[in-house]
Amino acid sequence: SKKDSHSHGDARANPDPNTCLGVFGLSLYTTERDLREVFSRHGPLAGVNVVYDQRTGRSRGFAFVYFEHIADAKEAMERANGMELDGRRIRVDYSITKRAHTPTPGIYMGRPTHNGGGSSSSSGGGGGGGGRRRDSYYDRGYDRYDRYDEYDYRYSRRRSPSPYYSRYRSRSRSRSYSPRRY
DNA sequence: GTTGAGCGTT
Numbered sequence: 001s002k003k004d005s006h007s008h009g010d011a012r013a014n015p016d017p018n019t020c021l022g023v024f025g026l027s028l029y030t031t032e033r034d035l036r037e038v039f040s041r042h043g044p045l046a047g048v049n050v051v052y053d054q055r056t057g058r059s060r061g062f063a064f065v066y067f068e069h070i071a072d073a074k075e076a077m078e079r080a081n082g083m084e085l086d087g088r089r090i091r092v093d094y095s096i097t098k099r100a101h102t103p104t105p106g107i108y109m110g111r112p113t114h115n116g117g118g119s120s121s122s123s124g125g126g127g128g129g130g131g132r133r134r135d136s137y138y139d140r141g142y143d144r145y146d147r148y149d150e151y152d153y154r155y156s157r158r159r160s161p162s163p164y165y166s167r168y169r170s171r172s173r174s175r176s177y178s179p180r181r182y
Numbered sequence: 183g184t185t186g187a188g189c190g191t192t
Binding site for chain 1: 183184186187188189190191192
């Protein structure tokens with residue numbers, strides 16, 4: 001009787017069924033295309049997102065796969081969890097976050113800063129003069145964007161002109177370029 | 183060819 005469907009506490013352990021699957025433990029060389037190939041076997045996909053490191057641009061080793069139907073997501077989750085992909089044993093589960101954190105809003109999303117208002121008191125900033133100051137852009141403002149769950153991933157579908165196919169990539173990769181030396 | 187714990191930006 002302790003199970004609240006609300007509690008986020010064990011959300012990582014018991015994510016509710018969702019069309020969004022988190023895929024973890026990926027090889028750094030596994031691409032969205034590879035994931036598409038694997039997961040689309042279980043049903044139509046609405047999107048695939050490999051999470052890349054902002055600095056290096058390389059995969060961070062996990063991704064999110066969006067199905068159009070929960071039933072397909074469920075089947076894919078059960079089937080693909082623990083499977084080997086590109087040499088790594090991947091873990092698949094329902095995502096606990098629904099979508100990428102909202103890209104830089106561009107507008108101040110904090111509470112209206114009343115003087116002395118109980119806002120998150122991020123103090124320290126040494127806020128010089130005016131009472132009007134934005135906390136850091138990245139604070140936690142995007143939390144209130146969670147209602148954008150219904151965001152249309154379909155329009156953001158992009159096609160990759162990549163000539164690579166996973167079965168090619170595994171074997172010999174950039175051997176093609178031979179800077180011929182004389 | 184870097185391993186790896188891990189829930190998110192272009």
